[in-house]
Amino acid sequence: MSAGEASIAGAGKVSAAVQKTLSAKAERFTESVIREMTRLAQKFDAVNMAQGFPDFPASAEVKEAARQAISDDINQYAITWGAKELRDAIARKFERTQGVHVDPEREITVTCGSTEAMMAAMMGIINPGDEVVIFEPHYENYGPDAILSGATPRFVQLRPPGWNFDRDELRRAFGPKTKAIIVNTPNNPTGKVFSREELEFIRDLCVEWNAFAVTDEIYEHIIFDETKHISMASLDGMRDRTITINGLSKTYSVTGWRVGWAIAPPEASVPIRKVHDFLTVGAAAPLQQAGAIALELPPSYYQKLAEMYLVKRDRMLAILADAGFRCFKPAGAYYIMTDISGFNFPDDMSFSKYLVEKIGIAVVPGSSFYDDQSMGARQVRFTFCKKESTLAACAEKLSKLRA
Ligand SMILES: Cc1ncc(COP(=O)(O)O)c(C=O)c1O
Numbered sequence: 001m002s003a004g005e006a007s008i009a010g011a012g013k014v015s016a017a018v019q020k021t022l023s024a025k026a027e028r029f030t031e032s033v034i035r036e037m038t039r040l041a042q043k044f045d046a047v048n049m050a051q052g053f054p055d056f057p058a059s060a061e062v063k064e065a066a067r068q069a070i071s072d073d074i075n076q077y078a079i080t081w082g083a084k085e086l087r088d089a090i091a092r093k094f095e096r097t098q099g100v101h102v103d104p105e106r107e108i109t110v111t112c113g114s115t116e117a118m119m120a121a122m123m124g125i126i127n128p129g130d131e132v133v134i135f136e137p138h139y140e141n142y143g144p145d146a147i148l149s150g151a152t153p154r155f156v157q158l159r160p161p162g163w164n165f166d167r168d169e170l171r172r173a174f175g176p177k178t179k180a181i182i183v184n185t186p187n188n189p190t191g192k193v194f195s196r197e198e199l200e201f202i203r204d205l206c207v208e209w210n211a212f213a214v215t216d217e218i219y220e221h222i223i224f225d226e227t228k229h230i231s232m233a234s235l236d237g238m239r240d241r242t243i244t245i246n247g248l249s250k251t252y253s254v255t256g257w258r259v260g261w262a263i264a265p266p267e268a269s270v271p272i273r274k275v276h277d278f279l280t281v282g283a284a285a286p287l288q289q290a291g292a293i294a295l296e297l298p299p300s301y302y303q304k305l306a307e308m309y310l311v312k313r314d315r316m317l318a319i320l321a322d323a324g325f326r327c328f329k330p331a332g333a334y335y336i337m338t339d340i341s342g343f344n345f346p347d348d349m350s351f352s353k354y355l356v357e358k359i360g361i362a363v364v365p366g367s368s369f370y371d372d373q374s375m376g377a378r379q380v381r382f383t384f385c386k387k388e389s390t391l392a393a394c395a396e397k398l399s400k401l402r403a
Contacts, residue, residue, distance in 0.1 A: 029144040033368035037352070041362035046355075047393050049382045050362040052188070052334060054253040056387045059301070062252050065293035069286035078285040080277045081269075082110025082261065085292035090246075090261055093295045097220075098231040100239065106266040109273050110288060112280045114218050114247035114260035115141060117272075120279060121214050121243045121262050122149035122180075124271035130179035132214075135165060137337070137369030137376060139188045139216065151179065155371050160328050160337070163192040167201060174205045180212040180243075181205070183232060186219040189337050189369050189381040191330020193227045196235075203235050212268070214243045218260075219333040221251045221302045224310050227331045233263070240265045243272070248287075250334075251305065252294045253385075257287045309334055309384070315391055316384035323398040334385040337366070339378055343401075347377040355380075360397045 037050035048055075057063070081087070087104035094100050102108065111117040122145045126132070132151040134142050135158050146153040154173040158165055174181075181202060185194040194202075206213050213232045220229045233242040247260030260283070262272050282288075313329075316336055320327050326339035345351040348365035356362045366379025384391065 025147055028147050032140060034140060034364050037356070037362045037364055040356050044356050044360065044362075046360040046362045047390060047397060048362045049384075049386070049394055050364045052250070052383045052385055053255040054385045055390055056253065058253045059294075059297075061297070062254065062290060062294045065290035066257075066287055069289035072289075074286045074289050076285060078110070078282050078288050080282050081273045082108060082282070083285065083288040083292065086110055086259075086288045086295070087261075089292040089295035090263070094231075094233075094244075094263060098234045100231060100233045102263055103266070107269050108261055108263050109269055109276050110259065110261045110283050111247075111276055112260070112283045113249060113258040114216065114245045116276065116280055117245045117247065117260045117262040118142070118145050118182075118214070118216060119148065120272045120275040121245065121264065121268075122146065122151060123275045125212060125214075125243075125268060126151045126179055129177060131175070131177040132179060133170070133173045133181040133211075135183070135187075136371060137189050137366065137379075138182070139184055140368050142182055142184075143371065152177075153371065154178070157375075158187075158190055158192060160190075160339070163187070163190040163328070165198075170202070171205065174209045174211065176209070178209045178211045180214050182214050182216065184216040186223055186227075186229060186330075186332025188219065188333050189335045189364070189366075190328065191333050191335060191337070193223060193229060193332040196230050199230055199232055199235055203232070203238050206241055207237055210241075212241050212243055213238060214245065216245045218245070218247055218250050220246065221305055222309050222334055223306055223332040224313060225331060229332070243268060248291050248294060250385075251302075252291075254287075257284065257290075259283045259287050259291050312384045312386070312391065315388075316382060316394075319391065319395040319398060320382065322395075323401050334383055336382045336384065337379055338382065340380055341378050348380050352380055355401070359401050361394060
């Protein structure tokens with residue numbers, strides 16, 4: 001490489017003059033490994049057990065609501081912080097399911113997926129020098145969210161097999177610079193569902209250090225084995241220091257609709273709404289309308305969703321155990337973290353490459369969920385939000401691995 005050139009991830013060689021104009025922040029993270037695995041799955045015609053999107057249809061009622069909204073000419077910008085019908089429905093559902101009363105006029109911001117909600121929340125509350133506590137392994141977006149918003153991440157380990165955290169380690173991660181902690185429950189990639197006791201411990205630290213909890217609750221309805229999802233905002237003392245992130249993607253199997261939201265106290269909603277306005281103006285108006293209908297589905301919808309995923313989880317656990325993986329049984333969400341020590345590969349990357357190229361299965365290498373990538377070197381993640389024929393194809397392909 002000549003003196004006038006530098007390598008930019010994903011862009012090959014560029015001149016120094018061009019590099020000068022590029023963002024040092026964006027240089028600090030790579031493209032999404034998860035979405036890269038989807039591209040590799042397509043390239044090698046592999047079964048995609050990597051990215052968490054269902055390959056089965058959304059409910060007929062929800063789809064019909066979207067069609068109807070377009071027929072009704074809901075084609076122009078919605079109010080920037082979200083269509084009133086959807087914000088009202090979000091407020092009703094939060095009260096119904098978690099007992100938390102929020103004002104849809106001042107405390108809800110509808111965004112382009114929970115991805116944007118998380119980014120807008122971070123940009124809305126972070127100042128230079130602020131620290132954000134992040135449990136790891138973590139959903140890969142949180143690293144870039146922290147970098148782009150200017151926060152310094154402080155990582156705290158969730159340790160297998162139970163994915164518990166050490167209370168002293170968490171206590172040490174908090175301090176005067178702590179602006180927030182990100183809590184993702186039910187958790188991707190581990191399937192951990194934080195208990196009331198754990199949330200209360202986190203609550204006490206937030207109160208002690210005057211920090212926000214930013215909670216990603218996108219898998220709230222995908223829970224197993226009598227586990228209960230508890231929203232941090234429902235805990236005493238947390239109503240006004242929690243930013244609850246959620247969305248339509250996982251609960252209604254519409255990851256491509258890109259509708260999410262942030263529920264935050266009015267003072268925090270003001271900057272979140274401003275950031276959101278200038279990031280995206282608003283989420284797709286007809287799909288917000290359909291979202292308002294989806295959120296009024298009866299409890300039986302959510303029961304069936306959890307039952308369906310329970311069957312898929314158990315099926316996938318059996319497939320993976322049969323193929324020689326050590327599995328960490330998830331209590332929620334639709335992923336299984338596995339230990340690959342039983343296979344003779346130097347690390348998760350080489351194993352994932354082998355799986356996609358030679359076996360025909362795309363997975364996510366464990367290292368992509370950690371800041372210190374060596375911590376994920378013995379892990380890969382499978383998703384099970386797939387129809388039975390996809391799970392059967394996965395089982396068939398993995399039988400080659402055993403052989
Ligand atoms: C924990 C978590 N949060 C957020 C998202 C993205 O959600 P959305 O489609 O609402 O942007 C995902 C997607 O996989 C996820 O796993």
